[in-house]
Amino acid sequence: MVTIGDxxxxxxxxRSTASYALSGKRSISEEVRHRVEEAVRTLGYSPNAGARALATARTRTIGLLAQFYDDEFAPAMMQYIQGVSNVARDLGYDILLVTESDGRSALRRLTSTRMVDGIVLLNVxxxxxRLPVLRAAAQPGALVGRPADCAGVDVFDLDFEEAGRQMVDHLYDLGHRQLLLVSQPEHVVERGGAYVWRLQNAAVEQARVRGIRLDTAFAPARQPEVGRAVGELLQAHPGVTGLLVNNEAAAAALPTVMHERGLTVPRDLSVIGRYSDEFARTFSLPYSAIESAPDRLGGMAVRALVRRIEGQTGHDDPHIVHYVSPELVDRGSTAAPRRRT
Amino acid sequence: MVTIGDxxxxxxxxRSTASYALSGKRSISEEVRHRVEEAVRTLGYSPNAGARALATARTRTIGLLAQFYDDEFAPAMMQYIQGVSNVARDLGYDILLVTESDGRSALRRLTSTRMVDGIVLLNVxxxxxRLPVLRAAAQPGALVGRPADCAGVDVFDLDFEEAGRQMVDHLYDLGHRQLLLVSQPEHVVERGGAYVWRLQNAAVEQARVRGIRLDTAFAPARQPEVGRAVGELLQAHPGVTGLLVNNEAAAAALPTVMHERGLTVPRDLSVIGRYSDEFARTFSLPYSAIESAPDRLGGMAVRALVRRIEGQTGHDDPHIVHYVSPELVDRGSTAAPRRRT
DNA sequence: CTGAAAGCGCTTACAG
DNA sequence: CTGAAAGCGCTTACAG
Known part of the structure; x- marks a missing residue:
């Protein structure tokens, strides 16, 4: 192994001159700098990451904690990871990806051993x-998804309340008066997936404000159960003209369900979902949807995190809680209802 | 920060006694060991990863290089990553995930700075x-996917030739005499995705051996183009009674295509794919398929890699090239053909 | 069974 | 503008 001594x-x-010549942290004569660079090239030197980490107390690595739950739709997760990974690299950081089920011990391991300079939490x-562990850690943390208590971390999330209102109003404005909202499985909510009821509560409230009917239901997150469940829901709610889908698996199953029941969108039913454009493409979903912007949220989290790591954000600077405003991507799956209820 | 000195x-x-008491690398009196463990607990000590890496020349981290190409189906990739990640954790290793497009420079960075003890390459x-870089590196490497030259690395792959033969024979045995194989987009092949033509060549050859007809075609890897393409292919090949699908996106699009054309599986067409069971569930695919075993392959690669890292495999021990035998998962999508050609 | 010391490969005040 | 030295927090031969 070739070292800076070589x-x-x-x-x-x-050695110090060589180090400074490479870091540029003090002025070096043109000639010396040149000789050092030449030496680096001929010897094929690159600094040892462990040694540098020890000397600088920086690893240039970010810990990314993601969990793949059985009841969450894996393809939807992937995009958050990509968003984080891409932006991190742009900023000069590598990603230590942890997917183990015990997030707390994983987080403790990464932070207490100083393997990473900061932490991004997904599936919040x-x-x-994991939050108490993260707050107790020396490293800063950024979350994608909003917990009840946002103290001590930077938080980025879609504005699910606004998303719920927007979905209701979009259909209301078209003339719909009877809606059905299909959410993630109840199990997700019980585990603490607050976005589910955040969207739902706001939708229910908005329906009340508008004076229209909105029924709500949970559906499984796995195929083929979800398809069956959605089919049964449509059957049980014959008067519904507008369907809101806050469940990726249900959205993915919907084309088949509609086919089977001989329904056409938006003629027989207006549909509006909540998922990313990438997700829509992957599953060929022809439904208008609130863009969930996973790559954007992941990227924002990393950027905020790196700002803290590099001290551009003061240690006492207030933490960010940032909501991304929902945007409706129109794919033509909504129209005025054919029949009135 | 609490150190081993504390x-x-x-x-x-x-300090040495404390270190030995924790590592167990030499005998320690029961009493001293107890006092040390007590001290660790009360102080909340955990060793600094960078310092340990520097002293031991081991990071207990594995570099995982994955690329998300536009023309490969992202959800299919995810499972390899999970397989690698889970097994690595079981063996006590963390994963440094790199998804940047310039795999060569990423690989150089990870290996030359000694951030990782070994490398797993996906999308081979x-x-x-990336192979020349990997061979030149000090760390061992394991691949999921087989390159032309397997020297210097451990290689794990599905036996795509056998898969091709098996798919043909399965349909041949049922009485089919006119088949169509839909592969990944030609672009994947051009980039070097050899498994595509490996399966195809073997299938073509097997059809020749059996004396039956097998047409071949490429299809896009994105929705909705792939759906349209598959529909046109079925139209252009009216005599075909058996469809082989070596293209995840095409498989995912197929239910809709069949619906649109009013075709029923296996009554009107027998279908056999090549994808994982997890993939089948995610996309509700009712088609029998050769299991591509991504988690198993990923896990095998990591295990072999760790064996080399930890010196259980001698440096001169021959490298492994391991083919996983294809297994057909029967989902009832094949039957004897209704009409003879 | 235990301790004092060297060394892993960097960076960065300190001195000139 | 440059060098000698200390220090980051570990591990592990060397000595007893």
């Missing part, structure tokens, strides 16, 4: 058990 | 440009 010898300077629950 | 002082022993191409 480089220094080859260039005929001291209302009362996330 | 632990030693608290326990009233030397026939002439993968």
């Amino acid at each position: 480089v220094a010898r080859e260039a005929g300077v001291s 629950a209302e009362h996330d058990e | 632990v030693a002082r608290e326990a009233g022993v030397s 191409a026939e002439h993968d440009e």
Whole structure:
């Protein structure tokens, strides 16, 4: 292994000079800098990450904690990871990806051993058990998803309340008066997936404000159960003209369900979902949807995190709680209802 | 930050004794070991990863290089990553996930700075440009996917030739005499996705051996283009009674295509794919398929890699090239053909 | 069974 | 503008 000592010898300077020549942290004569760079090239030197981490107390690595729950739809997760990963790289950081089920011990391991300079948490629950660990850690943290208590971390999330209102109003404005909202499985809510009821509560309230009817239901997150469940829901709610889908698996199953029941969108039913454009493409979903912007949210979280790591955000600067405003991507799956209820 | 020095002082022993007490690398009196463990607990000590890496020349981290190509189906990738990640954790390793498009420079960065003890490569191409870098590195490497030259690395892949033969024979045995194989987009092949033509060549050859007709076609990897393409293919091949699908996106699009054309499986068409069971569930695919076993392959790669890292495999021990035998998961989508050609 | 010391490969005040 | 030295927090031969 070639070390900075080898480089220094080859260039005929001291190790400190070699180090400074490479970091640029103090002025170096043009000639020496050149000799050092030359030596680096001929020897094929690159600094040892562990040694540098030890000396600087920085690893240039970010811990990314993601969990793949059986009742959450895996393809939807992937995009958050990609968003985080891409932006991190742009900022010069690598990603330590942890997917183990015991997030608390994983988080403790990464932070207490100083493997990482900061933490990004995905699948954040209302009362996330990883949060106390994260707050106790020396490293800063950024979350995608909003917990009940946002103290001590930067938080980024879609504005699910606004999303719920927007979905209701969009259909209301078209003339719909009887709606059905299909959410993630109840189990997600119980685990603390607060966004589910955040969207739902806001939708229910908005329906009340508008004076229209909105029924709500949970549906499984796995195929093929979800398809069957959605079919049964449509059957049980014959008067519904507008369907809101806050459940990726249900959205993915919907084309088949509609086919089977001989229904056409938006002629027989207006549909509006909540998922990303990438997700829509992957599953060929022809439904208008509130864009969930996973890559954008992941990227924002990393950027805020790196700002804290690098001290551009003061240690006492207030933490951010940022809501991304929902945007409706129109794919033509909504129209005025054919029949009035 | 609490160091091993603090632990030693608290326990009233030397730093080396504290270290040995924790590592168990030499015998320690029961009493001292107890005092050290007590000190660790009261101080909340955990070793600094960078310092340990520097002293031991081991990071207990594995680099995982994955690329998300536009023309490969992202949900299919995810499972390899999960397989690698889960097994790595079981073996006590963390995963540094790299998804950047320039795999060569990423690989160089990870290996030359000694951030990782070994490398797992996904999306391996026939002439993968990352391989020369990997061979030149000090760390061992394991691949999921077989390149033309397997020297210097451990290789794990599905036996795509056997898969092709098996798919043909399965339909042949049922009485089919006119088949169509839909593969990944030609672009994947051009980039070096050799498994595509490996399966195809073997299928073509097997059809020749059996004396039956097998047409081949490429299809896009994105929705909705792939659905349209598959529909047109079925139209252009009216005599076909058996469809082989080596293209995840095409498989995912198929239910809709069949619906649109009013075709029933297996009454009007027998279908056999090549994808994982998890993938089948995610997309509700009712088609029998050769299991692509992504988690198993990923896990095998990590296990072999760790064996090399930890020196259980000698440096000169021959490298492994392991083919997983294809297994057909029967979902009832094949039957004897209704009409003879 | 235990301790004092060297060394892993960097960075960065301190001195000139 | 440059060098000698200390220090980051570990592990592990060396000595007893």
